[in-house]
Amino acid sequence: MSEAKVVRPPGSVAAEPMAGEGVKDVMKRVLISPDEGWEGWVMRLFEIAPGGHTPRHAHDWPHVNFVAEGSGELFMDGEDLEIEKGSAAFVPAGVLHQYTNTGAEPLALLCIVPERGAG
Amino acid sequence: MSEAKVVRPPGSVAAEPMAGEGVKDVMKRVLISPDEGWEGWVMRLFEIAPGGHTPRHAHDWPHVNFVAEGSGELFMDGEDLEIEKGSAAFVPAGVLHQYTNTGAEPLALLCIVPERGAG
Numbered sequence: 710m711s712e713a714k715v716v717r718p719p720g721s722v723a724a725e726p727m728a729g730e731g732v733k734d735v736m737k738r739v740l741i742s743p744d745e746g747w748e749g750w751v752m753r754l755f756e757i758a759p760g761g762h763t764p765r766h767a768h769d770w771p772h773v774n775f776v777a778e779g780s781g782e783l784f785m786d787g788e789d790l791e792i793e794k795g796s797a798a799f800v801p802a803g804v805l806h807q808y809t810n811t812g813a814e815p816l817a818l819l820c821i822v823p824e825r826g827a828g
Numbered sequence: 829m830s831e832a833k834v835v836r837p838p839g840s841v842a843a844e845p846m847a848g849e850g851v852k853d854v855m856k857r858v859l860i861s862p863d864e865g866w867e868g869w870v871m872r873l874f875e876i877a878p879g880g881h882t883p884r885h886a887h888d889w890p891h892v893n894f895v896a897e898g899s900g901e902l903f904m905d906g907e908d909l910e911i912e913k914g915s916a917a918f919v920p921a922g923v924l925h926q927y928t929n930t931g932a933e934p935l936a937l938l939c940i941v942p943e944r945g946a947g
Binding site for chain 2: 746
């Protein structure tokens with residue numbers, strides 16, 4: 710790991726489709742990671758198209774979120790919680806969760822995870 | 829430390845003025861921290877008024893940033909780097925840095941730091 714002074718303009722990181730079962734219309738950009746010097750953590754930006762969603766799943770690492778654009782729902786453990794531009798969230802390890810874009814605009818959200826959860 | 833399923837709507841966390849020498853017109857909100865279960869890290873949202881800035885200083889912990897609104901400059905180690913809505917940045921430990929709002933609108937940026945840098 711090295712440390713780098715980095716500014717990434719919007720859109721400067723290539724987007725790739727989020728892979729895996731239960732995913733619909735989600736693009737992923739890795740913004741900051743151990744490659745830049747953030748030891749152990751990765752900040753990704755997900756863009757979910759209207760009607761799209763991430764998988765409904767659980768894993769043994771947490772998520773830290775911030776909604777950059779749009780609106781939708783964050784399902785956690787049986788509850789649908791509204792999220793909108795400017796919302797922050799914490800999804801503890803082990804909690805069943807899913808992000809869904811229920812709005813008419815793209816839902817852009819940061820999702821910060823430990824390095825082992827960033828694959 | 830406990831873990832909490834948390835969604836924080838925008839504006840639901842009270843803002844407090846950023847304290848310290850060299851600060852001008854900066855408000856701070858602590859969005860997610862070890863109080864919610866994020867072990868060792870804190871995500872703050874800073875709002876810098878037009879013409880405002882954080883101190884020009886260095887410390888032995890890094891910053892991870894994402895610009896939520898507005899535009900400005902991130903000074904790092906002798907360079908003024910433009911930042912705008914959607915920019916991400918990594919400021920390594922030990923690097924002299926400062927955030928300045930050079931635009932006409934508020935500059936809102938996430939600043940993620942280790943717990944020991946969040947005081």
